[in-house]
Amino acid sequence: xxxxxxxxxxxxxxxxxxxxxxxxxxxxxxxxxxxxxxxxxxxxxxxxxxxxxxxxxxxxxxxxxxxxxxxxxxxxxxxxxxxxxxxxxxxxxxxxxxxxxxxxxxxxxxxxxxxxxxxxxxxxxxxxxxxxxxxxxxxxxxxxxxxxxxxxxxxxxxxxxxxxxxxxxxxxxxxxxxxxxxxxxxxxxxxxxxxxxxxxxxxxxxxxxxxxxxxxxxxxxxxxxxxxxxxxxxxxxxxxxxxxxxxxxxxxxxxxxxxxxxxxxxxxxxxxxxxxxxxxxxxxxxxxxxxxxxxxxxxxxxxxxxxxxxxxxxxxxxxxxxxxxxxxxxxxxxxxxxxxxxxxxxxxxxxxxxxxxxxxxxxxxxxxxxxxxxxxxxxxxxxxxxxxxxxxxxxxxxxxxxxxxxxxxxxxxxxxxxxxxxxxxxxxxxxxxxxxxxxxxxxxxxxxxxxxxxxxxxxxxxxxxxxxxxxxxxxxxxxxxxxxxxxxxxxxxxxxxxxxxxxxxxxxxxxxxxxxxxxxxxxxxxxxxxxxxxxxxxxxxxxxxxxxxxxxxxxxxxxxxxxxxxxxxxxxxxxxxxxxxxxxxxxxxxxxxxxxxxxxxxxxxxxxxxxxxxxxxxxxxxxxxxxxxxxxxxxxxxxxxxxxxxxxxxxxxxxxxxxxxxxxxxxxxxxxxxxxxxxxxxxxxxxxxx
Numbered sequence: 001x002x003x004x005x006x007x008x009x010x011x012x013x014x015x016x017x018x019x020x021x022x023x024x025x026x027x028x029x030x031x032x033x034x035x036x037x038x039x040x041x042x043x044x045x046x047x048x049x050x051x052x053x054x055x056x057x058x059x060x061x062x063x064x065x066x067x068x069x070x071x072x073x074x075x076x077x078x079x080x081x082x083x084x085x086x087x088x089x090x091x092x093x094x095x096x097x098x099x100x101x102x103x104x105x106x107x108x109x110x111x112x113x114x115x116x117x118x119x120x121x122x123x124x125x126x127x128x129x130x131x132x133x134x135x136x137x138x139x140x141x142x143x144x145x146x147x148x149x150x151x152x153x154x155x156x157x158x159x160x161x162x163x164x165x166x167x168x169x170x171x172x173x174x175x176x177x178x179x180x181x182x183x184x185x186x187x188x189x190x191x192x193x194x195x196x197x198x199x200x201x202x203x204x205x206x207x208x209x210x211x212x213x214x215x216x217x218x219x220x221x222x223x224x225x226x227x228x229x230x231x232x233x234x235x236x237x238x239x240x241x242x243x244x245x246x247x248x249x250x251x252x253x254x255x256x257x258x259x260x261x262x263x264x265x266x267x268x269x270x271x272x273x274x275x276x277x278x279x280x281x282x283x284x285x286x287x288x289x290x291x292x293x294x295x296x297x298x299x300x301x302x303x304x305x306x307x308x309x310x311x312x313x314x315x316x317x318x319x320x321x322x323x324x325x326x327x328x329x330x331x332x333x334x335x336x337x338x339x340x341x342x343x344x345x346x347x348x349x350x351x352x353x354x355x356x357x358x359x360x361x362x363x364x365x366x367x368x369x370x371x372x373x374x375x376x377x378x379x380x381x382x383x384x385x386x387x388x389x390x391x392x393x394x395x396x397x398x399x400x401x402x403x404x405x406x407x408x409x410x411x412x413x414x415x416x417x418x419x420x421x422x423x424x425x426x427x428x429x430x431x432x433x434x435x436x437x438x439x440x441x442x443x444x445x446x447x448x449x450x451x452x453x454x455x456x457x458x459x460x461x462x463x464x465x466x467x468x469x470x471x472x473x474x475x476x477x478x479x480x481x482x483x484x485x486x487x488x489x490x491x492x493x494x495x496x497x498x499x500x501x502x503x504x505x506x507x508x509x510x511x512x513x514x515x516x517x518x519x520x521x522x523x524x525x526x527x528x529x530x531x532x533x534x535x536x537x538x539x540x541x542x543x544x545x546x547x548x549x550x551x552x553x554x555x556x557x558x559x560x561x562x563x564x565x566x567x568x569x570x571x572x573x574x575x576x577x578x579x580x581x582x583x584x585x586x587x588x589x590x591x592x593x594x595x596x597x598x599x600x601x602x603x604x605x606x607x608x609x610x611x612x613x614x615x616x617x618x619x620x621x622x623x624x625x626x627x628x629x630x631x632x633x634x635x636x637x638x639x640x641x642x643x644x645x646x647x648x649x650x651x652x653x654x655x656x657x658x659x660x661x662x663x664x665x666x667x668x669x670x671x672x673x674x675x676x677x678x679x680x681x682x683x684x685x686x687x688x689x690x
Contacts, residue, residue: 005060006612007050008492009043010067010264014291014345014365015463016042017489017666018050021496021612028054029486029493031463031666033400036365039070040225048232058233065495067241067264070221071214071257075312075328080213081158081188084151085117086144086176087205088164089124094205098329099559113313113327116213121156123147125176133169144176145183152184160212162192162205167507170197188215195256196331198507198552198599200559203309206329210312211258218257222250239500243334245270245304246501246605249538259332259503261312264491266335269297269304271494271612272459275484277302278614279684284457284482285442287472288491289465291345292362294434295337296441298451305445307336308552308563308601333503333603338444342437344382344464345369348411348430350418358433370410371402379414383407384430385467387423389633389641390670392663424634435468439475450588453478461490466669471636474672474689485683488666496612502534504602511556512579512595515572523600524549524566531604544607549600553579556594562586563601614682635659639673652679658687 004023018030128137170193192208240253245266272286313327341360367376416426460469549566649664658671674690
């Protein structure tokens with residue numbers, strides 16, 4: 001039987017989203033409630049339901065593409081492994097020393113995040129490799145074995161190994177990993193050379209520790225998921241969305257989970273870029289709002305903004321080229337996003353001074369917002385939208401009943417009465433504040449980088465993004481807002497637009513004015529061979545591969561580097577020019593200092609295979625007819641309560657002027673007074689603001 005069906009699955013804190021791409025180019029979408037304690041249960045239930053609704057058998061499925069928040073939640077909730085670190089003598093405290101910076105210079109209340117490995121579980125061993133790779137002090141494997149026994153005896157269930165200068169000579173780390181694997185079979189061991197073979201002592205150590213911390217949790221989850229998939233007759237490959245917006249095998253994700261901490265979210269940005277190109281819009285801002293966070297990603301010229309560093313922070317994570325050290329450092333390829341802790345489930349409260357706050361604490365799926373009726377009694381952003389009449393009384397295609405009175409009661413008790421406000425004003429205040437927070441995220445990827453957001457289109461998706469997008473765009477002076485055909489499950493659709501990829505990194509320390517071109521070409525060929533072997537191991541020996549090389553470059557004496565594309569025929573003068581241009585674009589100036597190359601990177605992508613083509617996509621199958629009704633809703637303090645038309649997404653064909661509420665099983669779109677909404681042939685909705 002021909003395998004022509006691909007299924008994208010995105011697991012969120014409140015809902016789990018599914019999009020199935022059928023061989024004829026059509027898609028089928030589904031949104032169901034998540035099962036936070038065992039996320040795999042919702043995945044299995046949704047896939048089973050999706051196949052049954054479309055009358056498709058498991059044997060027709062070619063791939064299952066999965067984005068998961070297991071890695072990020074493990075870091076956020078501090079529920080990872082009891083992790084140990086074995087490192088070079090004298091370097092036990094690298095994690096705490098970090099970069100000797102604070103993210104905000106004058107914030108005296110800031111506290112450095114606690115290291116994921118307590119000091120008592122960081123063991124020093126005598127060994128030393130010089131910067132040129134020579135051995136200054138041999139490794140005593142007996143000392144490694146003793147350190148392993150000490151850690152295991154204290155209940156450690158994952159070990160990280162990070163030795164000084166191992167990126168030049170990995171022999172000591174590899175020997176230590178073999179000793180531990182032999183003595184303690186089944187114990188996850190992460191060597192830094194297997195994760196980040198590059199200079200940067202703190203960055204390499206931090207990245208390795210994050211990997212070791214998350215390994216047992218993500219590995220256990222993916223193994224359970226694979227077993228459950230086989231139990232329902234699905235033997236199709238399970239591919240996991242990585243932080244760079246591509247796909248990797250489940251085996252890679254289990255071994256290197258640090259590359260998957262932002263799994264899922266990155267796929268939405270990739271999908272946004274592809275959708276933009278399909279409609280002739282190469283410059284846009286991808287705006288994704290879920291239950292816990294909201295994020296913004298810049299797309300310029302059809303390319304998603306990416307970086308090779310990411311810091312996981314509590315509550316808020318905005319990208320900065322200048323100020324770092326606010327969280328757990330991961331030097332891995334990732335989509336460059338600005339993220340704020342403002343989602344649909346973010347809890348609203350009054351601080352000690354009586355000022356309103358929203359987030360970063362979220363009610364999650366359980367107990368959830370007060371309107372869910374599942375035990376939550378604190379007001380959230382969802383409660384505010386329900387109280388203002390902007391959301392229907394049922395979500396997720398009717399799977400979740402909402403209680404407007406419970407929402408208004410929670411807002412009254414915790415916000416309106418203590419703040420001496422009406423419930424309407426309190427609810428609108430919650431909405432205004434969360435909109436301001438999300439506008440700040442968009443400014444972080446535009447204004448703070450010398451770009452004007454008014455020059456871009458806002459592409460809004462996520463379960464809650466369409467409820468807020470037009471107001472956020474108005475705040476920023478943006479005039480065009482695009483809603484994809486299924487915005488509430490768009491991240492799952494983005495996975496269908498992604499390809500299988502592998503990332504490789506080689507240390508390559510050379511001054512540009514003394515560049516050995518032949519050594520660089522030789523390194524590139526070796527990395528291409530590594531990529532072909534990796535794909536062949538996964539059964540893609542005959543696959544057409546696309547290679548994208550780049551160099552990490554910096555001025556002499558600097559710590560941070562910038563990626564510069566590596567052409568097929570590299571020349572030192574051209575590379576310097578490209579670096580200076582990248583430096584000016586990032587920092588606004590460039591010096592005449594000496595330039596050095598730090599490392600060579602390769603992103604190898606499978607060029608063949610079926611992917612979602614937005615330009616030829618058939619209109620999705622959406623539930624609901626063309627019924628039209630009205631609902632009393634609050635459209636801001638100037639407009640007040642309005643009897644707003646409510647339309648089903650499937651019935652919206654002609655140009656329509658707001659106020660308007662557009663509903664479908666996956667989300668609700670709020671269109672303000674005076675705005676014009678138009679649709680295209682594939683179901684996209686373009687709103688032009690007044």
